[in-house]
Amino acid sequence: MLSNVIASQVRTHAPYGGVVPELASREHLQNIVPVVRAAMEEAGSTFADLDAIAVTEGPGLAGALLVGVMYAKGLAFALNKPLIAVNHLEGHIHAVLLEAKKQEQSLALPTLALVVSGGHTHLYVAEQTRGTWHYKNIGKTVDDAAGEAFDKVAKLLGLGYPGGPWIDWLAQHGDPRAVPFGPITVKQKPYRAQQKQSPRLLFSFSGLKTAVLRYVQTHEMGPRIAVRRLALADMHDAKPSDALPLCDTETLNLIASFQRAVVDDLVRKTFAAAETFHTASIVVSGGVAANRELRRHFLAEGRSRALPVIFPSLELSTDNAAMIAAAAWPKFVAGDVATEILTAEPSLSLG
C-alpha cells in the first residue's frame, strides 16, 4: 500500500446528524482531483506507472458514486489504462485481506465475512477458485444497519455524529448489564420474500433503537438530553470525552447496555453462520468493526472456538480507497475489466 488518502466529510454532515446526499455529491466533486493528486504524490508515482484504474461501482449514494465513476472513466480513457469496477462491500472484505497480506498472514478459506457499517450488516461466505473470488450472501439486516443504530441512538441521546465512536468511548464508563435488552430474534414470516437467507441469520436493529427510545421516555431523560445536546453544540469540535461529565450513571449504563446488545447479536449470529457453513475463519470489516468491545468479544469467542478472527487496522475499517484497489487486483489479473457502459449502481448487491 503506497498511499491511502481519505477526504472525510464528517464536518460537513455533522450539523445535520446524518449524510445529506446533495452535499455529499458536491464534496466528492470538489475533492476528487485533489485527493487523486495527493495519493499519487504520496505514493511517489505518476499516472504512467499505473497498471489500471479501479473505482467503486456501488452500492451507495447515486450522486457520489457517479462522480467517482465518471472521473475514473475519463482517467482510464485518457491514459489508455484498463478500468476495474468494484463493489463497495467486496472492498470492505478485501480491506481484511490487505491487512493479512501486510502482516504476511494467510487467510484460511472459505471465510465468513461480516460487513458491518452505516449502510450494511451483511454476512457472506467468501472463497477463491482459480484466483477469482466468489461470495454468497447468507445473512443481512431486515431494517437498520448496525452503524445506523449506533448513529440513531447517539443522536437520540444528544451525542455527536457519527455516533459509533461516541458510544464506543462512553460505554466503557457504564454497566453493560444494567438494562437487559435481551436477544434479538427475527421472525420468519414477514420476510418470506427473502428466503435466500435463514431467519436465524437475519439482523434487525430498529426494535432495539425503539427500546432505547422507550427507556428514555419512561425514565424521563428528555431534559437531561436537551442540556447535553446544547452544551456539546456550544463547544468547538466536541469529542466523546467532552460528553462524559454531561452523562449521569443511568445514561452511561443505557449506552453500555445498548452497545452490548448489538455486539452480542453480531457475535452470536456470525459464529452461528460460521458453524453452519463450516468456514475456516471469520473476517469482520466496515466502520463498526472499529468498535473496541466488538473486537474484544469476537476475538475472545474466536479463541474459545479455535476459529481465527481477523480485523482490518482501524485505518482500513472505515471507508477508504486502498480496499477498492485490493479488491480490484484479482479482477485485473483475471482480465475482468469494465466497459464504457459502466455506470453508478446505487443498489448493487454482492453474492
Ligand code: KG4
Ligand atoms: O464503513 P463506514 O465508514 O461507512 C459506510 O459504508 O457506512 O461506516 C460508518 C459507520 C457509522 O455508522 C459509524 O457510526 C460507525 O461506522 N462506526 C462505529 C465506530 N466507528 C465508526 N460504530 C461503532 N463503534 C465505533 N468505534
Ligand code: ZN
Ligand atoms: Zn463502507
